Amino acid sequence: MNMTEIFEYIDSLEQEMVKTLGELISFPSYRRPPEPGAPFGMPARKCLDRALEICRSIGLKTKNIDGYAGLAQLGDGEPELGILAHLDVVPEGDGWTREPYSATVEDGLLYGRGAMDDKGPAVSVMYALKALKDMKAPLKKPVELILGTDEECGSGDLEYFKTKEKFPEKLFTPDASYPLINIEKGRIMAGFSADCPSEMLLELHGGRTVNAVPARASAKVKGVNAEVIADVIKGMDVNAEFSLSENSDYVEILASGKSAHASTPEFGENALTATLMLLNKINLDEPANRLISGLCRLFPHGETDGRSAGIAQRDDVSGALTLALSIADFSDGRITGAMDIRFPVCGSVGGIGESLGRALRDSGFKPKIQGVEPHCVSSDSPFVRELLAAYEAVTGEKGEPFAIGGGTYVHGTPGGVAFGCEVDGEDNRIHGADEFIRIEALKTNAKIFAEAIVRVCGVNE
Numbered sequence: 001m002n003m004t005e006i007f008e009y010i011d012s013l014e015q016e017m018v019k020t021l022g023e024l025i026s027f028p029s030y031r032r033p034p035e036p037g038a039p040f041g042m043p044a045r046k047c048l049d050r051a052l053e054i055c056r057s058i059g060l061k062t063k064n065i066d067g068y069a070g071l072a073q074l075g076d077g078e079p080e081l082g083i084l085a086h087l088d089v090v091p092e093g094d095g096w097t098r099e100p101y102s103a104t105v106e107d108g109l110l111y112g113r114g115a116m117d118d119k120g121p122a123v124s125v126m127y128a129l130k131a132l133k134d135m136k137a138p139l140k141k142p143v144e145l146i147l148g149t150d151e152e153c154g155s156g157d158l159e160y161f162k163t164k165e166k167f168p169e170k171l172f173t174p175d176a177s178y179p180l181i182n183i184e185k186g187r188i189m190a191g192f193s194a195d196c197p198s199e200m201l202l203e204l205h206g207g208r209t210v211n212a213v214p215a216r217a218s219a220k221v222k223g224v225n226a227e228v229i230a231d232v233i234k235g236m237d238v239n240a241e242f243s244l245s246e247n248s249d250y251v252e253i254l255a256s257g258k259s260a261h262a263s264t265p266e267f268g269e270n271a272l273t274a275t276l277m278l279l280n281k282i283n284l285d286e287p288a289n290r291l292i293s294g295l296c297r298l299f300p301h302g303e304t305d306g307r308s309a310g311i312a313q314r315d316d317v318s319g320a321l322t323l324a325l326s327i328a329d330f331s332d333g334r335i336t337g338a339m340d341i342r343f344p345v346c347g348s349v350g351g352i353g354e355s356l357g358r359a360l361r362d363s364g365f366k367p368k369i370q371g372v373e374p375h376c377v378s379s380d381s382p383f384v385r386e387l388l389a390a391y392e393a394v395t396g397e398k399g400e401p402f403a404i405g406g407g408t409y410v411h412g413t414p415g416g417v418a419f420g421c422e423v424d425g426e427d428n429r430i431h432g433a434d435e436f437i438r439i440e441a442l443k444t445n446a447k448i449f450a451e452a453i454v455r456v457c458g459v460n461e
């Protein structure tokens with residue numbers, strides 16, 4: 001089996017790959033209300049239909065799973081390997097200097113929504129399969145591309161898929177980063193609430209999404225003058241910045257810090273916990289005083305490992321638990337909030353949830369806890385080793401598996417790992433403006449996948 005010839009053939013397919021990716025980018029396939037035959041909206045359905053049509057023209061056998069997902073298989077019989085990519089995208093958002101839904105090629109980069117996440121990688125898989133087919137690679141076992149259409153909004157596609165089809169035992173998704181992710185931490189989203197009638201605390205707002213460290217928070221307090229509050233601020237050792245404005249009725253406090261993803265809260269400066277710390281140092285009336293002080297005790301500003309809430313833990317393979325207090329609101333005499341916790345494989349939703357629930361109740365809050373268990377595939381498994389060997393063979397770089405705090409498309413699918421396609425040191429602006437993929441990377445990815453397929457599915461020499 002001569003891989004060099006296959007790689008040269010992949011190089012010759014560059015223009016075709018660019019054209020196909022451009023076509024898929026032209027469907028604004030972010031989630032919309034369902035329509036008949038289009039569970040996630042018509043653009044996603046049309047994008048799936050077109051992708052499967054191209055797969056058929058390549059010579060693959062295809063199947064449309066009722067508009068939820070699609071299959072394209074090379075070889076006959078039960079697939080040995082599944083490669084799971086997705087065709088849905090997030091909406092374009094603001095700030096584009098190029099067309100989001102029409103590919104622009106400039107200086108070797110292809111711009112467009114989904115170029116990297118995840119239409120580009122899907123196209124690389126399609127052309128890896130085309131190369132293996134056209135070059136008549138004698139695979140011992142079949143391989144299939146699984147195309148989903150709802151990765152960005154909760155993976156309703158896979159839920160349906162699992163009721164109709166089954167995943168091959170060997171499964172990877174090119175929807176994250178190289179070299180390979182074999183461990184994804186577990187996640188707990190915990191809410192809390194308490195009645196809190198107060199004459200002094202008029203408002204408190206911090207954070208909008210549970211999975212981000214809030215960069216802004218605000219509060220309105222009555223019965224304390226701005227000078228007193230300014231003195232308290234002077235005595236606080238925080239990097240967040242405060243500004244105060246006073247009128248005859250109340251003082252408004254605005255805090256600004258730095259946002260970060262909830263899986264890496266240590267990179268942020270939490271404006272909400274800084275605001276709570278400030279409120280705790282002003283003597284509010286009861287029960288506001290006691291409740292705010294409870295939150296400060298459990299989630300002190302600057303701490304991101306859950307120590308004070310009694311849930312800190314770590315292990316060698318996945319690192320430490322992280323906790324971000326991401327939302328709090330006070331209005332109409334009620335305080336509510338939420339946090340995002342990512343925990344190592346040694347932990348469980350039940351165990352951490354129980355300790356956290358107790359701590360919140362002891363501080364006067366009613367907890368509401370839900371979560372997802374960690375995902376873990378052994379770094380020594382032959383499948384993981386084959387994928388990394390393919391990565392090394394094509395790129396010449398050392399391939400070591402790593403753990404992340406976030407979840408990928410294979411989270412919860414036994415044995416699944418994430419393999420590609422982002423690389424260290426390059427920001428492809430996924431979910432942002434001017435998302436792009438290197439055209440060179442489109443080809444490199446196809447070569448890595450072709451190499452991986454040959455290694456995993458075997459060839460008759």
Ligand SMILES: [Zn+2]
Pocket residue numbers: 086117118151175
């Ligand atoms: Zn993705």
